[in-house]
Amino acid sequence: MAEPDPSDPLETQAGKVQEAQDTDLDAEEGASGGEAEMDFLRSLFSQTLGLGSQKERLLDELTLEGVVRYMQSERCQRVICLVGAGISTSAGIPDFRSPTTGLYANLEKYHLPYPEAIFEIGYFKKHPEPFFALAKELYPGQFKPTICHYFIRLLKEKGLLLRCYTQNIDTLERVAGLEPEDLVEAHGTFYTSHCTSQLCRHEYTLGWMKEKLFSEVTPKCEKCQSVVKPDIIFFGENLPSRFFSCLQSDFRKVDLLIIMGTSLQVQPFASLIGKAPLSTPRLLINKEKTGQTDPFLGMMMGLGGGMDFDSKKAYRDVAWLGDCDQGCLALTDLLGWKKELEDLVRKEHAHIDAQSGSSTPNPTTAASPRTSPPPGKAEAKTTDGEKPQ
Structure with missing residues (x-):
């Protein structure tokens, strides 16, 4: 849960420049002189380092349904989850x-x-x-994992989870059944x-x-x-070495990023969204849109490629706005996994209760995991007034 802000000692120049490619597909006709100059600089950086990767649109539409069809295709074999405090709030653990x-x-x-x-x-x-x-x-030990935690467990059981990168220190990923090799506990x-x-x-x-x-x-x-x-990890301490060693290999081969319950305000964790290949789709499940920093500015400052939900050039980013547990239920409903997830939550919570001799439910998740999600939506319009996780 602690949110440190150490520097990233292994950030490479090539990695920073690749993030610059997350900006424009091509210069639009009628672009201003300033925009044309920016396009030239982006192209120069890419060509100089021999990056030149082409953006390929893998989602047939930028909706939750489009993500589901992609997940059900042969193209999606390796999923990385990036999670923050928002996936644990329904267990009774406050965010920041x-x-x-x-x-x-x-x-x-x-x-x-x-x-x-x-x-x-x-x-x-x-x-x-x-x-x-x-x-x-x-x-x-005082809290039970949430629907979000068991959704990640289900991804593992389906053979889709490459890794879960978590900012949380509450160990609920472990309690939910993820093994140490499944996890990068970025903040310890x-x-x-x-x-x-x-x-x-x-x-x-x-x-x-x-x-x-x-x-x-x-x-x-x-x-x-x-x-x-x-x-x-406290403010003023370095992140675990495992964070840097895993990201070097994991993000070269990831097919889908699922980002849940994080404000994407803390570096270097927030920069992970820019480490994936340029074509890799990215699904955000959160109470508000996050990570929308200017991609070229992000490259220059080493902050990672920004998310693009709204522009005419958006091609891979989808936002489902609302409660994280409800977002996971909505996603699994479309995937045909919803009953499996609900059964897993009930079974595991009952097991935890039996071990502890308690039957205290999580404040919002354990009472009725069959509750259908509200009409949340994968959308591209920012909701005013929402607060970060």
Whole structure:
């Protein structure tokens, strides 16, 4: 859940320039002089580095139905999911930026100098208590995976999931049945913890950390008495090496990106949307459209190729606006998988309840997974007034 903002040390010049190709297919007739100059620069960058990849439209229409037909074709064999806090909110875990319910809007009791300080490594080393108090409230094991998490599991069972890249630290992807090899936990995880002393770095388990948190004791290393921190990425820390090693191979061969519950505001995670081949379709399931930065500006700043839902040149991006769980139900309904997904949610939630001796449902997902989705839509018109996940 913490949203760090480290730099991307492995961003290559070629990768940045390829993102520039996500801008224009061809210069439109009557383009202004400025637009023509931009087209020339884009072409020059591409030709200089021998990229020159041609954009191929693989969707017969830019709708959810068009994505479904593509998923059912032989062209779609490898799907990457990019997910953020919005896929866990229906489990009762707050996102970051919602004005009244988001995590940053409800930290007054910790008396922080500013909300983000609770996830800054420098502040943590001096004042770890606020983070551990928050961690107790949000600790993994108190929540059940959502419909979105089990949709990703279903993609795996169908043989379509190449990888799930998640910004979340709540471990719900693991609880839903994804294996470590299925995941890139870009912002780390609560699953393990380590001593913060560079001379020690002793590892501790999830159970050990849980026992310390719920006894309201600041976790200290048993070997050197330094503070022990869960392996989540704070502001000021580098992303896991697995993030960089996997993206180098995964995004060369991906056939479809499914982006869910993320504001695409945090780098370098947000730049992943620009790593896929130029023809790869991209489906966004979110409460609002995100990732629509200017592609050429994104290339120059190393921020990744922007999404294009609305322009006349849009050819691969589809947005379904609404609740992420309902978006997954709408997609699986069209795919003919809806009952399978609903049954999986019920079965897995019952198993979790049996293990914990509890029958507490998720606030919105477990009560009735058969509920049909509202008339959300895959569309190309921005909805005013929506807030980022």
